Structure formats: structure tokens, C-alpha cells
Amino acid sequence: MTRREIISPAALQARALDLAGQHAMALLARGPGSDLRAALSDLAALGPVALLRIAERFGLTALELDLLCLIAAPELGPEPAAALAAHPLALQGRATPALCALVLGAEAGPALSATALLRQGALVEALPGTGLAQRLLVLPEAVASALLGAPAPDPAVLGALTPCPPAPHPQAGMLADALLAARGLDPAPILHLAASDPAEAAALVAAAGARLGLRAAALDPSALSIEPARAAQLLNRDAVLTETAFLLPASPEGCQIADRLQAPCLLWGIEPHRTQRPRASIAPVRAAPLPRSALADAEASHAVGLTADLPALIRTRAAQGLEGLAQRIEPQARWDDLVLPPAQMQQLRQLAASRRHGPLVLDGWGFRAKSARGLALTALFSGASGTGKTMAAEILARALCDDDLGSGGGALALYRVDLAALTSKYIGETQKNVGRIFDAAENAGAVLLFDEGEALFARRSPEVKDSHDRHANAETSYLLQRLESYSGIAIVTTNLRAAVDDAFLRRFRAVIDFPFPDAAQRALIWRAVLPQALPRAGIDYDALARLAVAGGFIRAIALTAAWLAAESGGPLTMAHLERAARQEYMKLGKPLSEAELRGFR
Structure with a gap:
């Protein structure tokens, strides 16, 4: 155990x-x-460290971090508290500006001014007193709670906040896209939800917040006992400490606070009060050609400063709900690695392009408004084992990530669904597992890969003879319903296309057959699987192409031969490949004919 x-x-x-x-x-x-x-960074290898997270999210300098530790000393344990209380410039066991300047130098004074980050960001407070140098410096309760790993809003605003519990909402993706669009504008607009029902607005913000990896809370300005400027100061800080987006009414008080918020902020109301910052309604922002994936939502959360580590956020969100039911695959394959006939390759590229043009076709041209069903990017890959179905899924995961983020080097999270873990003998459990898989993948922007999908996507029994048939048909019908309403990416692979229910076939965006490669294609696969850095001598690709095996087995032979070459201390030769081929054929239980070995010696 680690x-x-x-x-x-x-x-x-x-x-x-x-x-x-x-x-x-x-x-x-x-x-x-x-x-x-550095010590906190080493500790972060074991898990999230609240103090390091605060330092990174607020961009604290080394001096500001030192100041924060001095002021927090009473909260850090009896020994630091005693050491601080014993200092001659401490008052009532607390640090003072005079103490900080003596310990850390003259630069500490400006860093503790009312307009500097520590106080402007409400990370520390200077209590009222006589003289500036002798004021008590304290850690606000919300910051102390966050350091303990239990972040909570400041008591001054807590009573005016109502948490919005997350639940699925059909317009969550639209609002997440609006937040993504708003981040690129300067000044960032206040997003306005034209809703008359606060409960409906709260449900939408909570659902969009869940896509962004954020909590959501509704603020009632009338319940505040502090000025709008102070409320906004605390909310800006608490948004980072608690990872929360705030929903405010479009009242005069709500707009006064919203004007001062840098955190994700939304107003609700039919006729909003005037704001100083520009206001963007959801509809015009939604019309922008933006990706609708939860991965892009995660990027938005990163961009507004609420998530320091974007890849970590993506991995965390993708893993939620998928633990135990799916296995993560790290996509590595690229278009050049896949060898297919031109027709199938064109189908794959069209599948990737449909994601890129989704906002225009579905939103701009109105298909989503016509029906919310059947909009998922789903595909059935059929073909014998080793013909490239899983590799094609990896390539799509990379291509779709490049379209979403323009990174050119990342990939969407690809999860192979464990069908054995998904199905259950208990009534209703399989449907629960299916729902959990689709919900988690949709929220995380993951690509689902159902290997040997005929186990779940099989034809329904036309004759119901017993309860087993009835429950099996119910499970298939439920899966059909979830696939139709799914808005994410799902790929099903099968060796038995004929076993897949026809009702599923018409709901796939693409059905692509992966044929067994001919000799010319096998030669191309051999050239693709041998890395450039691999030393080789006398390799005859035409001879290798005579081996009647698919791409997956070609890769297995190549890797085994490479191990043999490394053991021999020389370059890869046809002799190594012959030995490896014999071993692979033995695993398959197939004879290796002399005709296939022609050209190996």
C-alpha cells in the first residue's frame, strides 16, 4: 500500500x-x-494541500506567503502560537504590522496596505486600533476553515447564501458555453438569465456549475447586514476558497454587488436593474460557435482562475461515477497509425468533423430546437479482433480534444466500459449502472468505449418466455432510451454486427466496418508499427505482409521480435520476426504455413 x-x-x-x-x-x-x-509542493504528491492551493489561486509571492504564515501562527498549533505571543512586538498573541516589518523587512509594510492583495483579497484582516503599526492582524474565519480543508463562506455572507443542489438540467450545457464565451471578453459581462422563477434559475446554475466543477449558491442581498462593496469583496474570495458560482437577483442591490464581482456571477430576473458592467443575455452568447463538451467547461473553470491544474480537473471529473465500471485508456494513436480502406477512413474523419460543426448544425441551424434526442456522437465499429477498432476510438478521442481545446497534444478521457461489472443479476441494478455510466461520462466529457458491445446492445427477444427474457428486454430498452437522449460521445465495438439490435443501428451516427487487411494494407501496417528508433537489418515488408494476421496481431509480433532483438544485442532481423510470428500463431492455435514464411530466410 502506498x-x-x-x-x-x-x-x-x-x-x-x-x-x-x-x-x-x-x-x-x-x-x-x-x-x-517547495515543501508544500512535495506534500501535494499525496493529495490536494489547501495552503498551497490558496497560494497558487491568489498568486501569492514568497513575501505574501511568509506574511500569511506569521499572521496565521495562532491557528497553526500551540508552539507557533506561543512563539508569536512571546515576541515583544506582538499584541494579544497576534502579529502586528510592526512585528512583520521587523521580521520580514520594510517590504512587509506595503504588502499589508489596505489596497494590497492580502487585505484587498480578504485573506487577512487588520482590526481597528490606535496607530497603524500596532493594529492586530488576524486570519478571517473563512480562510482558517479553508486551511483546515473545510472551506465555508464567510459568516458575514453565509446567512444570505442558499446552496443550489446539482441536478440534471437540459440547458446546463448552454449556460456552461455562455460562461466559456464570457471569459474571453474584457470587461467580462454579467450573464443574465431571463427567468421569473428563482428556483428554476438556481437549478440551471447548479447544473451548469456541476459541469464546471463548481458549487452554486443563490444570494439574497436583502439578508446581508454589510455594504455591497464588502459583500463583493468577501464573495470574490469565497468563490475561490469554496469553488462556488453565485446567483443574484437582478435587483438594485444585486446589481451593485454583481458590478464588483470578479467571480462567476449570474443575475436572474425578467427586467433587470441597470449595471455598470456590460450584460450579456444567454441567447446571443450561445449562438457563438463554441464546443459543447464538458472538457471545454473545465477549461472555462481553469481560465477564470478557479482551477489551477486543468488536466487534473479533467481527470478528476472523468473519474467521477466511472470508478469500478470502466477502465481508463490513455489515447496515444494518431491518424497516421491507422491503416484502413479509403471509404472507412473517410467515415472516421466525417465523424470527427461532425463534432467540430455541431454548434453550427445543432444550434445555429436549429436541429437541437427541433428535438433533443439523437444528438449524441455515437458510432458502431464492427470487425474481427485486431482490425483497429480500439485504435480508431483512441484517434477520435485525440481528434475531438484538438477540436475542443485547440491543444494539439491532449486527448479526451477514454473509458472502456466493463460490461461484466455493468450487468447485474438483480432486477433494476443494470439500469442503475447504465444510468451512472452515461451521467458520469456526459458530465465529464469522456468518450465511452463499449467493447464487445453485443453483450448489451444485442437483439431483444421477440418471444418473452420467462422473467429473464422480460428483464433482458427491459435492460435493452433502457439502454436504447439512454443512448438516444445522450449528448456525449459513445463508441461500441463488436465482432458480431449481426447480433446488434436493429433499433440501435439506426441511432448510431456512423456504422463503420473494419475489414481484415489485405496484403498491401498489412505491409503499410508493418511499416507503421516499427518505430523509427528501432535498429533493423534486412527487413522485407512484402514478406511480412504474407502473414495473414490483422493489425493488432502484427503489433504483438513486432513487440515480441523487438524483445528478442534486444536480448540478442543486435538489430531487428527477419529471424527475430519469424520466431515472434511462430509464438503468436501458437497462441492463436493456427499453423504457420511455409507459403507465409516465404522471404523470411
């Missing part, structure tokens, strides 16, 4: 605070201190 597996989140935060406490004591002793950020 160290990461045995440390609890609470213990991890306690260890981080202990490091911060030791750092504060070293600073108070006028020593050089430690490289706290």
Missing part, C-alpha cells in the same frame, strides 16, 4: 499546517526560514 493511500485528507492538511507553523517559528527566530512552497 503512502498516498494511507494518509487521510485531514492528516494531510494537518501536516501542511505543521510545515507552515515551523516556517513561522523560523521567521520569528530571525532565521533564514525554509522553502515552504
Whole structure:
């Protein structure tokens, strides 16, 4: 068992605070201190570290991090608290600007001014007092809670906030796209939901927030006892600490707060009050040709500063709900690695292009308004084992990610569904597992790969003879319903196309047959599978093409031969490939004819 597996989140935060406490004591002793950020980064290998996350999200400098540790010393344990209280410039066991300037130098004074990041961002507070140098510096309760790994809104706004529990909403993708579009505008517009029902607005924001990896909360400005400027200051901070998007009424008070918010902010109401910042309604923003994937939503969360590590957010969201029912595949294959006849290759490229043009066709041209069913990017890949079906799924995952993010180097999360784990002998459990798979994949922007899909997508029994037939038909019907309403990406592979129910076939965007490769195609596959760095001598690709095996088996032979070449200490030769081919044919239980070996010697 690894160290990461045995440390609890609470213990991890306690260890981080202990490091911060030791750092504060070293600073108070006028020593050089430690490289706290590096130590926290090492600790982050075990899990999320709240203090490091705060430092990264708020962009704290080394000086600001030192100041935060000094001011937080009373919260970091009895030893740091005692060390701070013993300092002659401390008051009531708290740090003061005079103490900080003595310990950290003259630069500490400007860093603690009312307009500097620590106080403007409400990470520390200076209590009222006589004289600037002797004011008590304290850690707000919300920041202290976040350091302990239990983030919560500030008590001054908590009573005015109502959490919005997430639930599926048909317009969640539209709102997430609007947030994605708004991030690129300066100044960022306040998004306005033209809704008269606050519950409906809250449900939509919660659903969109879930796609972004955010919580959602509705604010009632009339329940606040602080000024709008102070409320906005606290909400800006708490949005980062708690990863929350806020919904405000389009009242005069709500608009005053919204004008000052840098965090994700939405107004609801039919006739909103005037705002100083520009307002964008959802409809015009939605018309922009933006991707609708949850991966793009994750990028939006990263872009507005609520997520520091975009790949980590994507991996985390993709894994939610898929644990135990699907296995992650890391897509590596590219278009050049796949050898198929021109017709099938064109079908695959059209499938990728349909994703790219989805916003125009579905939203711009109105197909989504006609019906929300059958809009998923779904495909059936049929063919014998080793003909490239899984590789094609990997290529699509990479191509679709490039379309969404323009990264050119990433890939959507690809998950192979474990059909054995998905199906259950208990009534209703299979439907629950199917629903969980589709919900999780839709929220995370993952690509679902149903291997040997005939196990779930099989023809329904025309004659119901017993309860087993009835339940099997019910499971197939439910899967058909979920596939039709699914808005994500699903690929089904099968060796037995004839076994797939016709009702499923018409709902696939594409049905692509992967034929057994002919000799010319096998020669191309051989050239593609041998890496450039592999030393070789006397390789006859035409002779290799005589081996009547598909691409998956060609790759297996090539890898085995490479191991043999490495063991021999020389380059890859036809002799190594012959030995590897014999081993692979033995696994398949097939004889290796002399005609196939012609040209190997």
C-alpha cells in the first residue's frame, strides 16, 4: 500500500499546517526560514494541500506567503502560537504590522496596505486600533476553515447564501458555453438569465456549475447586514476558497454587488436593474460557435482562475461515477497509425468533423430546437479482433480534444466500459449502472468505449418466455432510451454486427466496418508499427505482409521480435520476426504455413 493511500485528507492538511507553523517559528527566530512552497509542493504528491492551493489561486509571492504564515501562527498549533505571543512586538498573541516589518523587512509594510492583495483579497484582516503599526492582524474565519480543508463562506455572507443542489438540467450545457464565451471578453459581462422563477434559475446554475466543477449558491442581498462593496469583496474570495458560482437577483442591490464581482456571477430576473458592467443575455452568447463538451467547461473553470491544474480537473471529473465500471485508456494513436480502406477512413474523419460543426448544425441551424434526442456522437465499429477498432476510438478521442481545446497534444478521457461489472443479476441494478455510466461520462466529457458491445446492445427477444427474457428486454430498452437522449460521445465495438439490435443501428451516427487487411494494407501496417528508433537489418515488408494476421496481431509480433532483438544485442532481423510470428500463431492455435514464411530466410 502506498503512502498516498494511507494518509487521510485531514492528516494531510494537518501536516501542511505543521510545515507552515515551523516556517513561522523560523521567521520569528530571525532565521533564514525554509522553502515552504517547495515543501508544500512535495506534500501535494499525496493529495490536494489547501495552503498551497490558496497560494497558487491568489498568486501569492514568497513575501505574501511568509506574511500569511506569521499572521496565521495562532491557528497553526500551540508552539507557533506561543512563539508569536512571546515576541515583544506582538499584541494579544497576534502579529502586528510592526512585528512583520521587523521580521520580514520594510517590504512587509506595503504588502499589508489596505489596497494590497492580502487585505484587498480578504485573506487577512487588520482590526481597528490606535496607530497603524500596532493594529492586530488576524486570519478571517473563512480562510482558517479553508486551511483546515473545510472551506465555508464567510459568516458575514453565509446567512444570505442558499446552496443550489446539482441536478440534471437540459440547458446546463448552454449556460456552461455562455460562461466559456464570457471569459474571453474584457470587461467580462454579467450573464443574465431571463427567468421569473428563482428556483428554476438556481437549478440551471447548479447544473451548469456541476459541469464546471463548481458549487452554486443563490444570494439574497436583502439578508446581508454589510455594504455591497464588502459583500463583493468577501464573495470574490469565497468563490475561490469554496469553488462556488453565485446567483443574484437582478435587483438594485444585486446589481451593485454583481458590478464588483470578479467571480462567476449570474443575475436572474425578467427586467433587470441597470449595471455598470456590460450584460450579456444567454441567447446571443450561445449562438457563438463554441464546443459543447464538458472538457471545454473545465477549461472555462481553469481560465477564470478557479482551477489551477486543468488536466487534473479533467481527470478528476472523468473519474467521477466511472470508478469500478470502466477502465481508463490513455489515447496515444494518431491518424497516421491507422491503416484502413479509403471509404472507412473517410467515415472516421466525417465523424470527427461532425463534432467540430455541431454548434453550427445543432444550434445555429436549429436541429437541437427541433428535438433533443439523437444528438449524441455515437458510432458502431464492427470487425474481427485486431482490425483497429480500439485504435480508431483512441484517434477520435485525440481528434475531438484538438477540436475542443485547440491543444494539439491532449486527448479526451477514454473509458472502456466493463460490461461484466455493468450487468447485474438483480432486477433494476443494470439500469442503475447504465444510468451512472452515461451521467458520469456526459458530465465529464469522456468518450465511452463499449467493447464487445453485443453483450448489451444485442437483439431483444421477440418471444418473452420467462422473467429473464422480460428483464433482458427491459435492460435493452433502457439502454436504447439512454443512448438516444445522450449528448456525449459513445463508441461500441463488436465482432458480431449481426447480433446488434436493429433499433440501435439506426441511432448510431456512423456504422463503420473494419475489414481484415489485405496484403498491401498489412505491409503499410508493418511499416507503421516499427518505430523509427528501432535498429533493423534486412527487413522485407512484402514478406511480412504474407502473414495473414490483422493489425493488432502484427503489433504483438513486432513487440515480441523487438524483445528478442534486444536480448540478442543486435538489430531487428527477419529471424527475430519469424520466431515472434511462430509464438503468436501458437497462441492463436493456427499453423504457420511455409507459403507465409516465404522471404523470411
